[in-house]
Amino acid sequence: GAVVSQHPSRVICKSGTSVKIECRSLDFQATTMFWYRQFPKQSLMLMATSNEGSKATYEQGVEKDKFLINHASLTLSTLTVTSAHPEDSSFYICSARRARTVYEQYFGPGTRLTVT
């Protein structure tokens, strides 16, 4: 149990277009999902915390108008990179925290975004 999927696993898009990444908890409910970004040879940096039914909380320095997060159900959160630019190319990883737990967090396999 406790599987988190991400779709797509890889995406290449042209500069100026928008890309949507889905994060799903397949066999549990997740009231909270987290979105991380990882540049090559670097650590994971938290971008935002997504709570079901409410607005996401963004970390300092993350543009909320550029990285739109929607958490419409207990099993799905989406991250939309709007007007993507080459500097947005990165590995995006989501994690889902099981409802009514403090620390049970499960990671998705990641989405590699390349903006040309």
Added chain:
Amino acid sequence: AQKVTQAQTEISVVEKEDVTLDCVYETRDTTYYLFWYKQPPSGELVFLIRRNSFDEQNEISGRYSWNFQKSTSSFNFTITASQVVDSAVYFCALSAPNQGGKLIFGQGTELSVKP
């Protein structure tokens, strides 16, 4: 503020050697959780262990062992008799309920095990 420091950026060992990955953390919370994750070249994070702040018992799982010492704010990870398949980036992370449960990651240590 919370912080996790993994001072070793890269470590290279020869197969069958023992290797210890260091992790030092900072937090003002009295209740917190510490984690280790493995990230192979595929990119997917593999959960290795979780420890809460009230449990300082060391843990052993096969060739893996963890040493948690609150007195030095450290949570070190040792691989005994390393194997080539252990080659990966290893992350130490900290989470506190008072901080919404988000994970703060260290910089990661890239372990290379050569045959």
